[in-house]
Amino acid sequence: MNMIPSVDLNDFISNDPKKKQKFVDAIGKAYEEIGFVALKGHFLDDTLADNLYKEVKHFFELPVETKQSYEIPGIGGQRGYVSFGKESAKGKKEGDLKEFWHFGQYVEDDDKLKAEYPDNVIVNELPEFNKVGKEAYQMLEKTAKYVLRALALYLGLDELYFDVYIHNGNSILRPIHYPPITQEPDEAVRAAAHGDINLITLLMGAQGRGLQVQNHEGEWIDAIAEADELMINVGDMLSRHTNNKLKSTIHRVINPPRELWGTSRYSIPFFMHPISDMKLNVLDGCVDEENPKAFEDITAGEFLTERLIELGLIKK
Template identity: 30%
Template sequence: MKLVAVDYQAENAAQQFVESLRETGFGVLKNHPIKQALVSSIYSNWQKFFDSEAKHDFLFDKDKQDGYFPPDISEVAKGFKIKDIKEYFHYYPWGRCPAELKQEISTYYDEAMSLAAELLGWVESYSPENISKHYSQSLSSMIDGSDLTLLRVLHYPPLQGDEEAGAIRAAAHEDINLLTILPAANEPGLQVKGKDGNWLDVPCDFGNLIVNIGDMLQEASGHYFPSTTHQVINPEGQDQTKSRISLPLFLHPKPEVKLSERYTADSYLKERLKELGVL
């Protein structure tokens, strides 16, 4: 298995992108419309936030799931018992956000959402008829007006050497949502598990946009589109002293959207959050 960046501006970009999703669970785009300068500025400004004590003023709300999640509250991946080595902030347009960071992150959210709707349209256009007939509504309309689509600002701190044995930055997991939209992080480490069971480094050239399938799209497509296992491994050598910032946008349908005969988006999300221990 090999992941190749698809040129967003190519005539056959949609087809190539969806084929990559189908084969690997991941798609990588280059020459896309999200500006690198905006992403770079967000990484820099949020690094300052995570380095400050002000982050504790935004401690997460258990009911709303917005705000700052410290390392001791960090997720435990499904099937694991050890917490990931990370802290993060959940941004929603309706939620709390440091005033000095609000405008920039809001701009990114809007731009990423616009592109996300287009990419869902690509997925639907290249879904075989026997698959797409089971979609309860168009994929892009599932997120239209949803206030659950989450922008997570992730900070993987430098390793101190006293981490719990076996802990890594993000243990092997699958995402919950329809698609995840992710600009390449400021440091490498993201890997996807291939069909042969081996781990493959995801191209992390700055400027690339990484997209992966979540469990909800897998459920809605009857497993035609696979929610692929991925992880963020620990750095080695001098890289252990470096932070890693990541900016995944998790596309969540409106709660009432019917994913399948078994689940609505709401019932699926609540089941998974309980498994992760954050609900």
């Protein structure tokens, strides 16, 4: 497979059973074969997306010392600012050529979870930044909920199987700035080859070249979305839960050609995480003689901690 399939969420939320089943089959097949789809019909409208990009660019244009004042020690980068080069891919010693921000969950009905998650960080210099970030977070979370409902049906589960685990889940909205490249980057790239940790990732800003996906033959293919599409991929948690039936595909963001080194790149992924006590144990329906159980039992919280240590965001 050398193309990323495109699907339309309107088919799934229509009242037409045939259209709904067509969507379920198409997205399930794509996630078995390549692990990525381009999604139309999502809940993030153009105005909100434009406002988010505007606010994000304003933030990353702030002086370095101002941005660093929003870097909160001791929370593994889960909220607020993470400065340039701090994160590296699993197994890579070179830091990625990026800086980023984290918006987290807005818990309103669970005091235990509210206490578990760090507070969102308020940017005093930009009065609209947090408001727009919250609106975008919630629209992407709503989109992700319906994608997971479709995947639940594809897996032979109840349609609402994931709902209880993603309500107040530990999801993250991450605006990323890849600054202009000012010198030969040696071994570093904008984002080294990696798989995502979470259930699914919804990516804004995949309209230009840069994001690449590795297919089953080991070939790197460009993943370029249309202006009205989000790129959505399976993360390691969902791959593990489904015994690799749904594939968490390795992907990367390559450096641009030298003539474009002077340009910034922005992308905004939404990482859909469940609550930390969700069991990621392999689903019974994904185990058979040809596909024996491949993973030990683990909770989402335990798995996340393991991976944040591997990424260098939490120190042992």
